[in-house]
Structure formats: C-alpha cells, structure tokens
Amino acid sequence: MEPQHFAARLVAWQRRHGRHDLPWQASTDPYRVWLSEIMLQQTQVSVVLAYYPRFLQRFPTVQALAEASEDEVLAQWDGLGYYRRARNLHRCAQQICHAHGGVFPRTAQGLQQLAGIGRSTAAAIAAFCFGERAAILDGNVKRVLGRSHALPAPVSAAAELRALWNLAERLLPEHDIQAYTQGLMDLGATVCKPRNPSCLQCPFEGDCRARQSGSGATPLFDAADGSSAQQQARDAPVKPAKTRRTQTWVLLWAENAQADTASIWLERRGATGIWPGLWCLPQFDSREQALRHAAQLGALTEHSPRPITRHALTHLDLQLEPLQVRITPTPGARDAGGNWFTLPAALALGLPAPVRKLLQTAANLAKLQDAQAVAPT
Ligand code: SF4
Known part of the structure; x- marks a missing residue:
C-alpha cells in the first residue's frame, strides 16, 4: 500500500x-x-x-x-x-x-x-x-x-x-x-x-x-x-500456562490509644517492589511478625483481626489480613519510617487502592458514629 x-x-x-x-x-x-x-x-x-x-x-x-x-x-x-x-x-x-x-x-x-x-x-x-x-x-x-x-x-x-x-x-x-x-x-x-x-x-x-x-x-x-x-x-513452542500466584499479607492496623482523634500508623513503602513509595499499613508475612513490630511502636493494649480482603495485581492475587491493635505509643517511634495520621490526613496521602478502601470504610463508620452520638434521642 x-x-x-x-x-x-x-x-x-x-x-x-x-x-x-x-x-x-x-x-x-x-x-x-x-x-x-x-x-x-x-x-x-x-x-x-x-x-x-x-x-x-x-x-x-x-x-x-x-x-x-x-x-x-x-x-x-x-x-x-x-x-x-x-x-x-x-x-x-x-x-x-x-x-x-x-x-x-x-x-x-x-x-x-x-x-x-x-x-x-x-x-x-x-x-x-x-x-x-x-x-x-x-x-x-x-x-x-x-x-x-x-x-x-x-x-x-x-x-x-x-x-x-x-x-x-x-x-x-x-x-x-x-x-x-x-x-x-x-x-x-x-x-x-x-x-x-x-x-x-x-x-x-x-x-x-x-x-x-x-x-x-x-x-x-x-x-x-x-x-x-x-x-x-x-x-510457537509449547509453553506451560501462566499460573497466578497468591500471597497472604498481614497488614498491621495500629491505632493510637492516646490520641483524641482516631489516628493510625502508616509507613512509607520502599522505592521498589509493589506499591513503591506509597504510604501503607505495615505489611508482614504473619501475625506474629506484625505483633512484634507493633510492640516496637508502643505498649499494646488489645488486638483483633479484621475481615480479610482480596486484591488482584497484574500477576499476583493478594489476600490482605488486617490485624487491628491499639497502642500507647513510645516517644520516638515516629522516626521508625512511619508516622501517626488521623483518618482524613491519611486519606490525603498516596495510598494503595485496597488500603484506601479499608481506611475510607473506617472513616465513613467513624462519621456515622459521630452523627449518631450527637443526634437527639
Ligand atoms: S487485521 Fe487490522 S488492519 Fe488488517 S484489515 Fe483487519 S482490522 Fe484492518
């Protein structure tokens, strides 16, 4: 042509x-x-x-x-x-x-x-x-x-x-x-x-x-x-079919027991790997690892798992298991690669989509509870 x-x-x-x-x-x-x-x-x-x-x-x-x-x-x-x-x-x-x-x-x-x-x-x-x-x-x-x-x-x-x-x-x-x-x-x-x-x-x-x-x-x-x-x-040579991998990540959802307004601990992820440079709930392979990390942030008062969510990446399925803990922070923990954020401040950061979803749900729930608390009976 x-x-x-x-x-x-x-x-x-x-x-x-x-x-x-x-x-x-x-x-x-x-x-x-x-x-x-x-x-x-x-x-x-x-x-x-x-x-x-x-x-x-x-x-x-x-x-x-x-x-x-x-x-x-x-x-x-x-x-x-x-x-x-x-x-x-x-x-x-x-x-x-x-x-x-x-x-x-x-x-x-x-x-x-x-x-x-x-x-x-x-x-x-x-x-x-x-x-x-x-x-x-x-x-x-x-x-x-x-x-x-x-x-x-x-x-x-x-x-x-x-x-x-x-x-x-x-x-x-x-x-x-x-x-x-x-x-x-x-x-x-x-x-x-x-x-x-x-x-x-x-x-x-x-x-x-x-x-x-x-x-x-x-x-x-x-x-x-x-x-x-x-x-x-x-x-074409015969290639084995590509199989998707599944990984389980425990996400540490640490709440500050001392803060007047609900605040959570987020850490910035490394420059390479999945979600590079984004703020995220700290990620671990097991609950034990997550609890050890939580203990470095402060004194643990209580912990409980939250519902599991799933997130598909290009070649990987993530199973996300948030582990909620309440912490009385140790002074200086702020320097350990992370910081405490109120939910609105956290939502203004660059977050991975599934973490944003989790935090947004928590923020909506908090708003609802505040509204119910001030509503006339
Ligand atoms: S293969 Fe693509 S370029 Fe060729 S006729 Fe079909 S639509 Fe057009």
Missing part, C-alpha cells in the same frame, strides 16, 4: 468513524494532551475518563502540578496504578517549570528529553499540539502497522522495532497529522483489536496483508506481526 493511500484512507476513516468526543481532544493545550497521554499508558480509556477531569480540577496547570507535593500527586493518581507514571509526571512538571519557564517544548525531540516522555508519547503531543509530522508507535499502532503491512520476519525484537519505526515514519502524511495520528490510535483501539479484529469495518480491509493471509472469513490475528492465530499456534 502506497504511503499516501494509507494516510488518506486512515484520515477519511477517522473523520467519519473515529473518536471525536474524548475530553482531551477538545484542546491543543500541551499540558492537557500530555496528561491524557500519560494516563492512557497501560490504562483503559473508560478508566481515564473518570480520573482525568478530577486530576485537572486539582492541578489545572503545569505550575499547580509542579508546586504540589509528591504525596498529593500520588493521592490524586490513586487507582490508576503504575505509580512510576505519577512520579515522572510530577518530575516532568517541575522540569518544565524550572528549566523551561513553565512552557512545554514545541518539538518531539525537545519533549523526549523530559521525565517519563518516550519517543511515541513525545510524537503524539507534538503532532496534536504543534502539528509536527512525528510518528507514534504505541502497542496499538504496532499491531495495526504490523498487520496491515506484514513486515518480513524479523531477526530480533530490536530489528522488528526498528522496522516498525521506519514504516511508521515512511507512512507519515504531509498534511492532516492530527487526524492521521488520532486515526491510528482509534483504529487500533476500536477496530484492529488484539483478538477478533473487525476487519469489515477497517479502511484497509481490501489490502491488509494479515487479512489476505488469514484462513477464513473472520481471521483471528493475535500478534503485532500480523500472522494468524493458526500460524502462531503451529510455530
């Missing part, structure tokens, strides 16, 4: 059938476009739709984001997962404010120098906001290009990526870069899906190499290289 034909068909298709009402499409403000691009990495549009306006309301400008504390940013990001993105977002806002006078670089090359902005994301921002002819190549686009053009079998993953970037650049149109870029994203997300692509709705249906090599009216393409599922099944 000639590059100009590919682009012309894609642009025409996008104008008729593409997505036009996503909130970030209403603006060419690089702050808004950048925010949407980062949120959309590894997160579905339906989820981002709920977070995007809320985040913008709290941080309406890149300056507001740069001036916020990391905890505030993580708290607003809570639930979107992959917290490294939120940290990079914050660092990037600070770089823009401190090194670029609060103004986004206007080229893909310049944008790519900033924290958390890779080549494809930089190209998307530059194309949407500044009209630059820059090629994007996220997972969806790799699939569309790989299938429609059926590149020769690569000798390595790096060679395959190079070939895809070269193809993405060759196909760039002279005009209509915004509609073209949006078209690639839309086609990958809504038509050329990983499984069961809707080829009959695709502008490349007549020429698509993967479709032509498919074996049936509704071919099952499943890979970026456009090969059919049947072909892959023949070629």
Whole structure:
C-alpha cells in the first residue's frame, strides 16, 4: 500500500468513524494532551475518563502540578496504578517549570528529553499540539502497522522495532497529522483489536496483508506481526500456562490509644517492589511478625483481626489480613519510617487502592458514629 493511500484512507476513516468526543481532544493545550497521554499508558480509556477531569480540577496547570507535593500527586493518581507514571509526571512538571519557564517544548525531540516522555508519547503531543509530522508507535499502532503491512520476519525484537519505526515514519502524511495520528490510535483501539479484529469495518480491509493471509472469513490475528492465530499456534513452542500466584499479607492496623482523634500508623513503602513509595499499613508475612513490630511502636493494649480482603495485581492475587491493635505509643517511634495520621490526613496521602478502601470504610463508620452520638434521642 502506497504511503499516501494509507494516510488518506486512515484520515477519511477517522473523520467519519473515529473518536471525536474524548475530553482531551477538545484542546491543543500541551499540558492537557500530555496528561491524557500519560494516563492512557497501560490504562483503559473508560478508566481515564473518570480520573482525568478530577486530576485537572486539582492541578489545572503545569505550575499547580509542579508546586504540589509528591504525596498529593500520588493521592490524586490513586487507582490508576503504575505509580512510576505519577512520579515522572510530577518530575516532568517541575522540569518544565524550572528549566523551561513553565512552557512545554514545541518539538518531539525537545519533549523526549523530559521525565517519563518516550519517543511515541513525545510524537503524539507534538503532532496534536504543534502539528509536527512525528510518528507514534504505541502497542496499538504496532499491531495495526504490523498487520496491515506484514513486515518480513524479523531477526530480533530490536530489528522488528526498528522496522516498525521506519514504516511508521515512511507512512507519515504531509498534511492532516492530527487526524492521521488520532486515526491510528482509534483504529487500533476500536477496530484492529488484539483478538477478533473487525476487519469489515477497517479502511484497509481490501489490502491488509494479515487479512489476505488469514484462513477464513473472520481471521483471528493475535500478534503485532500480523500472522494468524493458526500460524502462531503451529510455530510457537509449547509453553506451560501462566499460573497466578497468591500471597497472604498481614497488614498491621495500629491505632493510637492516646490520641483524641482516631489516628493510625502508616509507613512509607520502599522505592521498589509493589506499591513503591506509597504510604501503607505495615505489611508482614504473619501475625506474629506484625505483633512484634507493633510492640516496637508502643505498649499494646488489645488486638483483633479484621475481615480479610482480596486484591488482584497484574500477576499476583493478594489476600490482605488486617490485624487491628491499639497502642500507647513510645516517644520516638515516629522516626521508625512511619508516622501517626488521623483518618482524613491519611486519606490525603498516596495510598494503595485496597488500603484506601479499608481506611475510607473506617472513616465513613467513624462519621456515622459521630452523627449518631450527637443526634437527639
Ligand atoms: S484489515 Fe483487519 S487485521 Fe488488517 S488492519 Fe484492518 S482490522 Fe487490522
């Protein structure tokens, strides 16, 4: 397929059938476009739709984001997962404010120098906001290009990526870069899906190499290289099915017996591993370990387990067993990597989603009890 034909068909298709009402499409403000691009990495549009306006309301400008504390940013990001993105977002806002006078670089090359902005994301921002002819190549686009053009079998993953970037650049149109870029994203997300692509709705249906090599009216393409599922099944070595692991975590829910307002002990997690850098109820493998840790915080007055909850991570199922204790704190325990927080203060921190849920339930219950206590009998 000639590059100009590919682009012309894609642009025409996008104008008729593409997505036009996503909130970030209403603006060419690089702050808004950048925010949407980062949120959309590894997160579905339906989820981002709920977070995007809320985040913008709290941080309406890149300056507001740069001036916020990391905890505030993580708290607003809570639930979107992959917290490294939120940290990079914050660092990037600070770089823009401190090194670029609060103004986004206007080229893909310049944008790519900033924290958390890779080549494809930089190209998307530059194309949407500044009209630059820059090629994007996220997972969806790799699939569309790989299938429609059926590149020769690569000798390595790096060679395959190079070939895809070269193809993405060759196909760039002279005009209509915004509609073209949006078209690639839309086609990958809504038509050329990983499984069961809707080829009959695709502008490349007549020429698509993967479709032509498919074996049936509704071919099952499943890979970026456009090969059919049947072909892959023949070629692929037999791999054992991936099994999900389950881990049990005991979460120490320590309440301060001396505080006037209910307060709990939270510790900041390490920079690596699960939920890096977030505040959390201290985590242990057993109740005994948790109780030993509690004894270091102060004198234990009582303890009782709370209901178990479950939380699914990408490759791991967590069984969370909160262990509630009341403690008369030892002075100085505040320095032991954690601190006492009232429930509202805790809820303003960056917390893992299941811990936020636990604390929110406790906060709601406390409110209810307060209301009942003052209600006339
Ligand atoms: S014809 Fe089918 S496989 Fe080919 S690009 Fe279109 S949707 Fe994807």
